[in-house]
Every structure is written in C-alpha cells, then in structure tokens.
Amino acid sequence: MAESDFSLLRNENQVFTLDNGKKILFTGLDDALLGNPQFPSPNQMAETSYDILLTHEPDEVSQYQNKGYELILSGHSHGGQINIPLIPQIQKKATALMSHANNYTGGLYQLGANEKLYVNTGIGTTHLSARFGVAPEIAVLTF
Numbered sequence: 212m213a214e215s216d217f218s219l220l221r222n223e224n225q226v227f228t229l230d231n232g233k234k235i236l237f238t239g240l241d242d243a244l245l246g247n248p249q250f251p252s253p254n255q256m257a258e259t260s261y262d263i264l265l266t267h268e269p270d271e272v273s274q275y276q277n278k279g280y281e282l283i284l285s286g287h288s289h290g291g292q293i294n295i296p297l298i299p300q301i302q303k304k305a306t307a308l309m310s311h312a313n314n315y316t317g318g319l320y321q322l323g324a325n326e327k328l329y330v331n332t333g334i335g336t337t338h339l340s341a342r343f344g345v346a347p348e349i350a351v352l353t354f
Contacts, residue, residue, distance in 0.1 A: 222249045226259060233260040235354055238280070243268045253279065261354065269315035269330045276322055283328045284352075288316040296344070317345070 218225060220239020227235050236259040240248040248266065256262055262280045266272070269285040317332040334347040 220265060221246070222251055224251045224255050226255055229354065235259060236262045237265060238262070239265040240267075240275075243271050250278070269328065272315065272322065272328050276326060281325055281327070283322070283326070284331070285315070285328060286331045286333050288330060288332070317348075 220237060221241045223239055225237050225239075227237070229235065236255055238251065240250070242248070243266070248271070256279050261282075264275055264278070264280040264283045266275060266283060266285050269288060272283055272285070275283060315328060315330045317330050320328040320330070322328050329350070329352075331350050332345055332348045334349060
C-alpha cells in the first residue's frame with residue numbers, strides 16, 4: 212500500500228476542495244473485523260458541503276446512520292460471489308459465510324431521507340474461490 216500512492220484513512224477525516232470551492236469530507240473507519248473503528252472528531256463536517264463515510268463492512272451501517280453523512284461507501288460482501296437467477300437461496304448461503312455482509316450485498320440502498328449506502332461488489336473473492344453471476348466491479352463516482 213505504501214507504494215500505491217494513496218491515503219489509507221483509518222479512523223481519520225480528509226477534506227477535499229473541489230474546483231468550485233465546495234468541500235467534501237471523507238471519513239474512513241478502521242476494519243470492524245480486524246481493527247477498531249472509531250469516529251474521528253466531527254468538527255470538520257460544519258465546513259463541508261457533502262460528507263462521505265468509508266467503512267469496509269456494510270452491515271455495520273446501522274451503527275453509522277444519522278451521523279450526518281449523505282453517502283456511506285462499503286464493500287466486503289463481493290455481492291455474495293454466487294448469484295444464480297431464480298435461486299436466491301444460493302446467494303444467501305454464500306453471503307452467510309461472510310460476517311457483517313448479510314443485509315447489504317451490492318448496489319445502492321436508501322437508508323433515510325438524506326442517507327444512501329453504496330456497496331461495491333469488488334473484483335476478487337473471499338471464502339469461496341469462485342464468482343458466478345456477480346460481475347466484478349470497479350465503481351467510478353463523480354462529484
């Protein structure tokens with residue numbers, strides 16, 4: 212990761228200023244399974260136009276709702292990795308192998324009036340070394 216030239220936000224905030232002068236806050240939380248997620252100071256939210264929370268495990272979202280973030284970005288579920296049309300039980304069984312990924316497996320979810328969760332299905336695999344019916348995904352979000 213050190214050679215990748217990107218910032219890993221582990222319980223940290225980072226504010227980016229857009230060309231139009233508006234500011235976006237990104238709050239990155241540590242991994243819920245292997246780390247210790249804790250919110251950094253929310254003081255910077257007052258000076259930003261849009262606030263985004265980054266958390267690895269999507270089912271943790273219930274702890275993070277109503278904290279002022281318009282968008283929560285997550286992954287971890289890999290979309291369940293196996294999705295056979297008309298047999299949703301297979302995807303549910305595959306997703307059940309991953310803790311913290313049973314309720315939100317992929318896509319955009321409306322959480323509240325001003326809150327959305329986007330769960331990226333990613334490009335890899337996890338407990339199952341297979342992917343079927345769940346296309347690998349790299350999302351590009353434009354603000």
